[in-house]
Amino acid sequence: MTQATTTFSPVETAADGSTAGPIAIPPGTTMIKSITSSVVVDGAHSVNTGPIFVLRLTGTGALPDGNQDLVLGMVHHPNGGGTVTDTDGIMLKPLTIPVNIAVKAGADLALQAAYYGTDAGSPQLSVEIEFA
Amino acid sequence: MAKYYVTVADAMTQATTTFAGVQTLPDGGTLSSIKVPPDMKKISVLGASISPDGTHTVDTGCNFTLQLSGTGMVDGIQEFNVGALANQEVGTSVGAAVVAESANYRTVDVNVKPGEIVLSAAYDGTDPGSPFICITLGFE
Numbered sequence: 658m659t660q661a662t663t664t665f666s667p668v669e670t671a672a673d674g675s676t677a678g679p680i681a682i683p684p685g686t687t688m689i690k691s692i693t694s695s696v697v698v699d700g701a702h703s704v705n706t707g708p709i710f711v712l713r714l715t716g717t718g719a720l721p722d723g724n725q726d727l728v729l730g731m732v733h734h735p736n737g738g739g740t741v742t743d744t745d746g747i748m749l750k751p752l753t754i755p756v757n758i759a760v761k762a763g764a765d766l767a768l769q770a771a772y773y774g775t776d777a778g779s780p781q782l783s784v785e786i787e788f789a
Numbered sequence: 790m791a792k793y794y795v796t797v798a799d800a801m802t803q804a805t806t807t808f809a810g811v812q813t814l815p816d817g818g819t820l821s822s823i824k825v826p827p828d829m830k831k832i833s834v835l836g837a838s839i840s841p842d843g844t845h846t847v848d849t850g851c852n853f854t855l856q857l858s859g860t861g862m863v864d865g866i867q868e869f870n871v872g873a874l875a876n877q878e879v880g881t882s883v884g885a886a887v888v889a890e891s892a893n894y895r896t897v898d899v900n901v902k903p904g905e906i907v908l909s910a911a912y913d914g915t916d917p918g919s920p921f922i923c924i925t926l927g928f929e
Contacts, residue, residue, distance in 0.1 A: 662817075663813070663814075663815060663816060663817035664816065664817065665815065665816055695891075696889070697889065702887060705843055705844045705845075706842060706843075707840035707841050707842035707843070707845075707888075707920075707921065708840065708842060708921075709798060709838045709839075709840050709842075709921050709923040711796050711798075711815040711923065713815065722792060722793050722826070723793075725793065725794040726794055726795060726796035726814075726815055726925065727794050727796060727836060727892075727925050728796050728798075728836045728837070728838045728892045728923045728924065728925045729838070729891070729892055730838050730889065730890055730891040730892045731838050731839070731840035731888075731889065731890055731892075731921075731923075732840075732887065732888065732889040733840050733841055733842070733845070733887070733888040733889075734887050734888075735841070735844075735845050735876065735886065735888070737844070737847070737878075738844075739844070743886075745886050745887040746887070747887050747888070747889050749889045749890075749891065750891065751891075752891035752892060752894075754836070754894050755790060756790065756791065756792075756794070756927070757790035757791060757792045757929070758792055758794075759792060771815040771816060773798045773813070773815070773842075773921050773923055774800075774840060774842030774921045775842050775843070
């Protein structure tokens, strides 16, 4: 996520590195059953920043009830006055949100993400969508 | 299970034990109140994330409360505990630790009707440094 704060940007790179673009909603499905996500900063995490991340589901004709925005979580790198040398690591369990979001099979579902607060250093966001 | 989700957030710059609006959309727009979506009868999901976006003041600890009010509330004002933040320092600390926390999603059962819902938040204790609070409401 290289964009500025409170700005949505596409989330569209597949796990194999290819550009997946919008997701074609599978035939025969009618809803998103759950959303699972995690986020980390792949690089130097700017000290004393703590953005909160939001996922947006959108796409023309994909969502009968319109766009949906869901908060995903936060990351924070505390460092007092900002001059301390520190080395830290984390392991974050993914967040799974059970949902019941209506979709239209065959339409393209686009994922976008934004963050509130201060850029932590181009964090990486991963999202899994479960259709049913 | 909720089928319609709305998210807003804001930096909490107010004094302790003082409610202030939570009304900034993820795209930076302002949503001073949330219009209850058509045919929605209740809020069944409440998602929340709190973060000290900036220098987290040491030796502070705060609990955060979300308040829902407005013409869309059937049973009047409702308040929810949405978590806490604390930061401690002993002696001349040079430690630091990256923190990452998924949003907390909980089920709630708040009756709503056509109208507006106003989100406000407050904290107790000492100001930790204008933390961000982000709230998702799930309607059904």
